[in-house]
Amino acid sequence: MADPSSYRPKPGQIPDSPGVYRFRDEHRRVIYVGKAKSLRQRLATYFQDLAGLHPRTRTMVTTAASVEWTVVATEVEALQLEYSWIKEYDPRFNVKYRDDKSYPYLAVTLGEEYPRVQVMRGAKRKGVRYFGPYAHAWAIRETVDLMLRVFPVRTCSSGVFRNHVQKGRPCLLGYIGKCSAPCVGRVTPEEHRGLAEDFCEFMGGRTGAYLRRLERQMAQAAEEMEYERAARLRDDIGALRRALEKNAVVLGDATDADLIALAEDELEAAVQIFHVRGGRVRGQRGWVTDRVEHVDTAGLVEHALQQLYGEESGDAVPKEVLVPALPEDEAAVSQWLGDRRGSQVSLRVPRRGDKKALMETVERNAQQALALHKTRRASDLTTRSRALEEIAGALGLDSAPLRIECFDISHLQGEDVVASMVVFEDGLPRKSEYRRFQIRGRVGDTQVWHGQGQDDVRSMHEVVSRRFRRYLAEKDRTGEWIGEDEPDAATGAQDGAPDDGRPRKFAYPPQLVVVDGGRPQVEAARRALDELGIDDVAVCGLAKRLEEVWLPDEDDPVVLPRSSEGLYLLQRVRDTAHDFAIRYQRSKRTGRIRTGPLDAVPGLGETRRKALIKHFGSVKRLRGATIEQICEVPGMGRKTAESVLVALAEAAPAAPAVNTATGEIMEENDGGSPT
Numbered sequence: 154m155a156d157p158s159s160y161r162p163k164p165g166q167i168p169d170s171p172g173v174y175r176f177r178d179e180h181r182r183v184i185y186v187g188k189a190k191s192l193r194q195r196l197a198t199y200f201q202d203l204a205g206l207h208p209r210t211r212t213m214v215t216t217a218a219s220v221e222w223t224v225v226a227t228e229v230e231a232l233q234l235e236y237s238w239i240k241e242y243d244p245r246f247n248v249k250y251r252d253d254k255s256y257p258y259l260a261v262t263l264g265e266e267y268p269r270v271q272v273m274r275g276a277k278r279k280g281v282r283y284f285g286p287y288a289h290a291w292a293i294r295e296t297v298d299l300m301l302r303v304f305p306v307r308t309c310s311s312g313v314f315r316n317h318v319q320k321g322r323p324c325l326l327g328y329i330g331k332c333s334a335p336c337v338g339r340v341t342p343e344e345h346r347g348l349a350e351d352f353c354e355f356m357g358g359r360t361g362a363y364l365r366r367l368e369r370q371m372a373q374a375a376e377e378m379e380y381e382r383a384a385r386l387r388d389d390i391g392a393l394r395r396a397l398e399k400n401a402v403v404l405g406d407a408t409d410a411d412l413i414a415l416a417e418d419e420l421e422a423a424v425q426i427f428h429v430r431g432g433r434v435r436g437q438r439g440w441v442t443d444r445v446e447h448v449d450t451a452g453l454v455e456h457a458l459q460q461l462y463g464e465e466s467g468d469a470v471p472k473e474v475l476v477p478a479l480p481e482d483e484a485a486v487s488q489w490l491g492d493r494r495g496s497q498v499s500l501r502v503p504r505r506g507d508k509k510a511l512m513e514t515v516e517r518n519a520q521q522a523l524a525l526h527k528t529r530r531a532s533d534l535t536t537r538s539r540a541l542e543e544i545a546g547a548l549g550l551d552s553a554p555l556r557i558e559c560f561d562i563s564h565l566q567g568e569d570v571v572a573s574m575v576v577f578e579d580g581l582p583r584k585s586e587y588r589r590f591q592i593r594g595r596v597g598d599t600q601v602w603h604g605q606g607q608d609d610v611r612s613m614h615e616v617v618s619r620r621f622r623r624y625l626a627e628k629d630r631t632g633e634w635i636g637e638d639e640p641d642a643a644t645g646a647q648d649g650a651p652d653d654g655r656p657r658k659f660a661y662p663p664q665l666v667v668v669d670g671g672r673p674q675v676e677a678a679r680r681a682l683d684e685l686g687i688d689d690v691a692v693c694g695l696a697k698r699l700e701e702v703w704l705p706d707e708d709d710p711v712v713l714p715r716s717s718e719g720l721y722l723l724q725r726v727r728d729t730a731h732d733f734a735i736r737y738q739r740s741k742r743t744g745r746i747r748t749g750p751l752d753a754v755p756g757l758g759e760t761r762r763k764a765l766i767k768h769f770g771s772v773k774r775l776r777g778a779t780i781e782q783i784c785e786v787p788g789m790g791r792k793t794a795e796s797v798l799v800a801l802a803e804a805a806p807a808a809p810a811v812n813t814a815t816g817e818i819m820e821e822n823d824g825g826s827p828t
Contacts, residue, residue, distance in 0.1 A: 157214045161200045167193040172224040173234045175242075176217035180661050183242040185213050188231040190482070192222050207447035213246045228485035229492070236459045243585065245578060248422075248442050248456045258285040259293045261306070261353055266342055267314070267335045268349035270297055270306045277464070284356045285428075285436040301331040303389045304352040307345070308332065355393070357430060357468065364393060408432045410473035410508075411461070414515035415453055416523040423523035424457045427515050430471075439519070441526045455480035462493055470494035475503050475512060536718055537580030543719030544665070547711050548704065550691055554665035555579055559726045560620075560678070561669040562592070562612045563734035569741045572616040573734035576663070577726050589737045590616045610673045617666065617681040625685060627660045662690060669727050671696040671710075672703045679705040695727045754793070754800045761788050765797070776801045 172192045176185040189195030199206075199214050206214070225231050239247050260273035264280020272290050277283060285293070297308065307314065309324060309332075317324055317336040327334035335345045355363050367390050374383035412427045421443055428436040440460065448456070454476045462470050470493050479502060480486045490498040503509040541553035557577045564570040570592040576583045592612045666682075668674045675694035682690060693711075694703040700720065701710035713720035750772065751762045768786045769775040775783070775797070783794035 157200050157203070157217070160217070160219045162196070162220065164193070164197070167196055167222070168224055169193045170224045171226070171228050171231045172222050173231050173238065174220060174222040175238065175244075176213065176246075177219045177221070178216055179218040181219075182661060183238070183244050184217060185244050185246040186235055186238045186242065188228075188235040190228060190231075192224070196220065196222070209246070209447045216246075228482050229488045232459075232482065232485050232489050236463045239459070240463065248448060248453065257290040257293055258283045259297065259356065260284075261349055263346075263349060263353070267307050267345050269310075270301075270308050270349075270352065282353050283469070284353075286438050298331075299392045300352060300355070301326070302392045304348050304355070305331055305333040306349050306352055307335060309336075356435075364390060367393075408473070409471045410475055411471050412475045412503075412508075412512055412515045413454065413457055413461070414477055414512060414519045415450060415457075416516065416519035417450065417453065418523070421523065421526070422453050423519050423526060424453070425515050425519040425522055426457075426461065427511065427518075428471075429511075437518070439522050441523065449478075451478045451480050454478055455482075455486060458486060458490070462490060466493050467495060470498060472496075473499045473501075475501065475508060477512070477516070478502065537722070540718035540722040541580055543713070543717055544723065547702065547713055547719060548665070548691060548693055550664070552664070554663070554691070556661065556663040557665045557667060557726055558620075558663040559667040559669065559730040560613060560616055561727070561730040561734040562609045562616070563731075563738040564592075564612075565738065569738055570612055571734060571738045571741060572612060573730050573737060574616070574620060575726065575730045575733055577722075577729075580722055582729060587733060588620070589733070590619065591741075592616065609670060610677045613668055613670065613674045614677040614681050617668075617678045618685065621662075621682060621685050621687055621690075624660065624662055625687075662687075664691065666690055666692045667723060667726055667730075668692070668694045669697075669731055670694050671701070675703045675705055693723075695723050697727075700724065750800050750803075751797065754796050756793060757797065761786075761793075764788065772801070 169191050171188075171190050173186065173188045174192060174196060175183050178184050187195070199210065199220075203211050203215070223234065225234060238244075257272050257274050258277075260271055261282045261284075262269045262271070262280065263282050272293050273281070273283070301308070305326075308326065309317075313324065314336050317327075321337060323332065323334035323337050323339070326332035327337070327339070333340045333345055333348060335342065340348075351363075367386055371383050371386035371390065374380075374386060408429055409431070410429045412429065414425050416423045416425075421441060423439060423441045425439040426437065427434055428438075440457070442453075442456075458474070458476075458480070470490055472494075474490065479500065483500060487498060487500045490500065503512050538553075541555070544550070545553045555578060559575050559577075561573050562570065563573070572590040572592060574588040574590070576586040592615060666678055668678050671694055675692055678694075679692045682688070682692065692705055695701075696703060696710070699710075699712075700715075701712055702720075702723065703710045713723075751757060751765065764786050765775055765783070766772070769778060778798075780791060780794045780798065783789055783797060784791055789797075
């Protein structure tokens with residue numbers, strides 16, 4: 154635990170200007186990012202008597218080992234830089250909202266020649282127009298099913314589309330009128346794009362004008378006695394109205410706004426957002442966060458705005474944003490939102506009327522989300538703290554292990570041996586620092602074993618050695634352990650140390666190493682650390698059979714109570730490492746099984762492999778070709794052709810594959826593997 158006075162800058166060194174500041178820990182990792190109108194006044198608040206600081210702030214300043222800052226011209230620039238650094242460094246003491254689920258969106262891929270309507274999750278892609286988010290994917294599919302009658306846009310995948318282009322006939326949706334069938338040329342690319350753009354206009358909230366236009370067309374068709382056309386337009390209008398009925402009317406027809414509400418307690422805060430477009434609720438989403446940073450409601454609102462609109466632009470940022478409390482730098486935040494939208498954005502607190510009533514509904518949703526999260530989450534801040542304290546007490550550690558790393562070995566009968574490393578910080582998984590290892594059977598430069606028969610104990614020794622050898626190499630590279638110059642008083646920068654603060658692979662040591670296994674695995678991990686001269690990292694193992702905790706040089710295990718929060722956390726860490734290793738081992742085995750005979754040909758890349766299969770039609774026909782025939786394929790030389798024939802001859806099957814159900818002799822598929 155550091156004394157803040159040891160790295161406190163001199164008052165005259167801190168400028169009285171807007172800027173962004175970063176606190177770093179002893180490993181030069183950024184642990185907190187903040188912004189200020191006046192850097193001098195804001196930083197001074199962190200270096201007062203520790204007893205007067207909020208407990209969360211006190212923990213942060215005692216964990217830090219240095220502070221540095223960057224001066225900017227305006228408060229808007231400070232807001233932008235703060236958001237960028239929080240996204241880049243992922244500081245542990247900043248409020249970070251996390252989605253309570255991966256919400257589905259209705260997406261239109263306008264970047265393709267023939268735009269496609271589909272359900273999408275995850276990160277947003279360039280060239281795609283998004284609508285939502287929706288609570289359920291089935292809600293999107295119901296809406297799309299109604300809309301395709303009026304806007305018959307393609308919904309099939311690229312593979313299905315290409316297949317029907319080759320066949321020259323459309324799919325079922327094309328026959329029943331729910332796709333304009335661009336695959337067979339029923340519409341031109343321009344006409345299909347026009348349908349997709351009309352679809353986007355309607356989903357974007359411009360519904361009234363479009364419905365009125367259809368009603369005029371229906372009336373005109375009836376006057377001209379084109380009754381079939383009028384009936385079709387009538388049915389189209391009904392379908393669109395049914396699609397609109399799925400979204401509740403809450404505000405005026407032209408209202409585009411996002412409503413943000415919070416529910417909070419001393420430990421956590423939940424945020425809920427209602428997206429209103431064209432007066433209707435078009436989507437809803439929510440996040441939950443630990444209150445690791447001492448921040449009030451206005452500060453939580455500012456963080457929510459950064460999370461919500463930091464990657465958005467254009468119409469994705471609405472004209473109006475309604476919040477429960479205005480941020481401290483209201484003008485700067487409003488200008489930042491306006492810059493992202495490209496026009497003015499109104500940021501305000503609703504006081505009366507329909508918007509106030511809707512805000513109360515959003516607040517109730519936030520309160521329910523927080524209550525549900527509390528009941529579902531067994532690892533809240535208090536529970537995690539108790540678990541870490543129980544582990545420290547049971548293992549005889551000087552302090553709670555804030556960073557735990559767990560290793561597991563996975564293989565299938567000695568083949569495809571792999572290892573995993575998972576990281577938990579403050580009792581929560583830090584997935585960005587998970588690592589996978591392919592076991593080589595080597596320790597240092599000395600080969601320990603060959604081929605099959607690799608066992609978990611020697612694999613554990615190897616993987617722990619490799620992980621901590623990388624840690625020592627990182628320390629050697631940055632000069633953290635060989636007595637270089639002291640950090641600069643103003644910035645905490647150190648000669649030879651990286652100045653960016655980004656997370657680096659294997660750069661930060663854990664307080665506790667957990668291995669999946671019993672006493673032999675624990676002894677192997679301890680021996681690996683001893684050989685590297687590391688004596689400040691504790692080691693334990695968790696055996697699956699009786700859930701016993703094993704320590705080095707101990708004849709008997711430590712048995713934690715079944716109701717212990719510490720045991721529950723160790724089990725979760727162990728099971729996470731086991732699942733991570735199993736997934737990696739299965740992926741390697743699947744890749745090995747899918748490997749065809751052409752993959753072993755040296756110098757034959759994927760492009761030429763595909764060219765060979767396309768030219769001959771199958772591996773079977775390629776096996777019967779001559780060298781001269783193979784050389785006819787563009788890019789194939791005689792030497793490579795000889796290598797191809799040798800590889801195919803070595804991989805030739807002893808007998809043809811037979812379908813046991815029909816007795817049919819199976820042909821080989823295009824990939825060169827048996828069907």
